[in-house]
Amino acid sequence: MSQDSPRAGRGCAAAVPEGLYQPPPVVEVPKEGGSPVARFTGEDGRECVFRFEELPLPGMHLDFAYALGVRIGPGGGCRTQRAASGQWQSIKRFLLLLDRLPVPPQRVEDLRARHLERYLMSRRETCSEKSARRDLQGLLRIVRALPGQDRLDRTAADFAGQRGHGVDAQQEMRPGYSDREFQAVMAAARSDVAAIRDRLAAGESLLRRFLEAPDSLTLAEREQGVRLEAMARTGRVQVDYRGLSAGEYPAACYAQARQLFAIDPDLAPLLIYAAGLSSSNPETLKELPAEHRLLEERAVAVTLTKRRRGKANSRASVHWSVDPDRDLRTMGSFYLLLHRMMARSRAFSHTASVWSIWAGSGRGGARHAATAGHCGPFDAELARKLKLRAWADGHGLVGDDGAPLEMLVTRMKKTVEARTAKRVGGHLPSARLTNTAQTSFAHYLRADPFISEWAADVLTEAITDAEHHARDVMLRLGGADPKAVPQTARNKAEVGELDTLAASCLDMEHHPAGGRCRSSFLSCFSCSNALVLERHLPALLALVDALREDLQQRDAEQWTARHGTTWQILTRDILPRFSPAQHAAAAQGKPLLPLDLLDGPKEAP
Incomplete structure (x- = not known):
């Protein structure tokens, strides 16, 4: 430590209030009797009050108020006013439904699984399947938080504890816009x-x-x-x-x-x-x-x-x-x-x-x-x-199906996420705007039909392109550049106008050494005028078979001197460039090559 630097002091302890901290109760029960009141304060400071006196079945008020307090209290899962109001609406709808029954339950002990199932059926009458299951999930969270779970009927407790009541609802996702x-x-x-x-x-x-x-x-x-x-x-x-x-x-x-x-x-x-x-x-x-x-x-x-x-x-x-x-x-x-x-x-x-x-x-x-x-x-x-x-109808907005467009701000976000993913080629780390790549995929891109269709098209194009490049083999031998081949010469080679034994000759009249070419066909594989395409593969495989057959008739040293260089070029430089599928297809159409062609052109007798 520098001598000029002041020495740090010991510091002071933070002030702590005396006594035990007692947070204000979430649920208040009037001393003179009456229905309880639940108060919620969200993390954003928004507040709301839920009064059970406006609900029927007073014998259940205290238990459901306690469960609501667990859900909207400091240790619960509701942090916003909207989430707390959703839990309250679940309780309100459930008690109103029970009150309309011919013989409504009066206490928590009287609840049965059929009451919870009836709640799901009643929600299906007024909202979509997804919303109905989400509402059921909200109610089941309240039921699982009721005090004295051992007081619940076994069928109701088992139903509330079952998993999967809302799985289908959560898997379905509304897509973005086209x-x-x-x-x-x-x-x-x-x-x-x-x-x-x-x-x-x-x-x-x-x-x-x-x-x-x-x-x-x-x-x-x-x-x-x-x-x-x-x-x-x-x-x-x-x-x-x-x-x-x-x-x-x-x-x-x-x-x-x-x-x-x-x-x-x-x-x-x-x-x-x-x-x-x-x-x-x-x-x-x-x-x-x-x-x-x-x-x-x-x-x-x-x-x-x-x-x-x-x-x-x-x-x-x-x-x-x-x-x-x-x-x-x-x-x-x-x-x-x-x-x-x-x-x-x-x-x-x-x-x-x-x-x-x-x-x-x-x-x-x-x-x-x-x-x-x-x-x-x-x-x-x-x-x-x-x-x-009303805003969308005022502008005459219609969907791709011709029906009035359903206007949701959440769908706008999904659409922008999908458009951004398309723009960067599906690279999620580059596509993410306000979320992680994992969140963008799981909640915005995975189930979007437009993204699925686009991804399928991209994948199809990629496979087609890869297959095209795999099949589009063009080799210049003798160290020449295949990109330097004129398009007219390549067109002639593709239709067989320049064929020799198992390759094409781009200029037979001008040998690299000068003059017209009079060399053996096997010397083509070391000549800069030679061009090998996929259409030559059957002849190349036939040539390999012919060389193997010639090896059986000659001394190994003599065969190596005559064909060793050609064999290495074929097996090391040319044939490995083709895929196994191309090899298998070409093997079905191998031509018969006369062995005397291996020695090149001869003078007529």
Whole structure:
């Protein structure tokens, strides 16, 4: 340690509160009697309260409240408001179903397996098989958490403990969109986003001209400018109600608010377009923060919330590229556009999210009275109804089957994952955008029919290409380059116009040593004019047989002197270049080679 460095001190112990820590109870039971109440606080700070007094069968309330507390408590598996609400809905639907039975069970001990099976059948009447099995899984988790499992009837306990009730539901996966469907959705969303941008820009332009040069405006523009100035200052929508009936007030209020603020119908195209650009889950996009860092006008750094990764890994920083000239080209530019369009509303809603809209003063508007009707649309809960089906129907979007297109943000993410995998040739480490390669394959690519079809085509092309290259053997002997063969000469060789004994001669009139070639056919295999193709393989195999037969008739030393070089070229350099399948096919059509051809051309007597 350097002598100039100060010595580290001993440090201080962290302050610890006195006594044992007692977390607030998840389930509260009124002392004066009554139904229990379960309270949930998610990791994101969102809260909800579940009151059992609104449910029938009070004899089961305490047991099911305890089981719900286990599921939504600190040690349970529910970390978000939506997951906790799903568990509550399972209990609510189950007790309402039991209450409609001719003889409903009154206690947990009265539950039977047939009650659980009836719950599955009732869910099938109102939802798909996948949703019904998922709901059954949620109920079975509650049943397995009921206190005193030994009190349960054996059939009910066995049914709840059986595995596989939801396996089929989890294996089925809704695919992404086809390329045509995806392009149609993105085109519709892009047109809406551009219209929202231009609408708000027009309102801001009128407000700016009113503040800078009101005398240059017409009377109608000045009156509108006065209302816009009051809206920008107070956040409250100013409407000229003259000549309007009471039934027209809400529409006029929204028409005025949309001049400066984003409103509820704007959320659908904005969220869909964000999913198409970023390939993020809808819950991640709904929790986009307003806080960000702009890096040299080229990229924007944003900290995302990724709740599916668990509490320890729920934060991830991403860097999105920015194109200053095109707001709708990259996710970074689009994020900054969102930030600008919702800045005025965000100043009144005080939300930490980039999303902020004027929600109005209608049903539920009292909750936003303190913020002049402005709110973060996903602050209270992520499951806000966006009316995606109505948006898709309004644009006339249809699927490849001709039916109205089912619009889901999750399918947009799957589509982008699949398109990215195609673009990089299926290399998953390069294709991953927001997940690991294993997650991308297991949850987004494995069961996608478009990816399966594309992968089958790629595999077929690869096999065909490999087979073509394996069969397309072209050898230049004597050390010559096969790529230097003119196409016209190759075409002649392929049809047999240049054939010799077991090869083709590219130029018989010009021997490498000069003059017309008068050498033995066996010398072709060491000549730079020789060319060997797959069509020569039967003759090559026949030549090998002829050389073996000639070996039986000559002295080994004499045979080696005459044919040893040719044998080595054939067996070491030429024949190994062909596959076993090619050898087997060629062996079926070997020609008969006269042995006197091995000695080359002779003078006529």
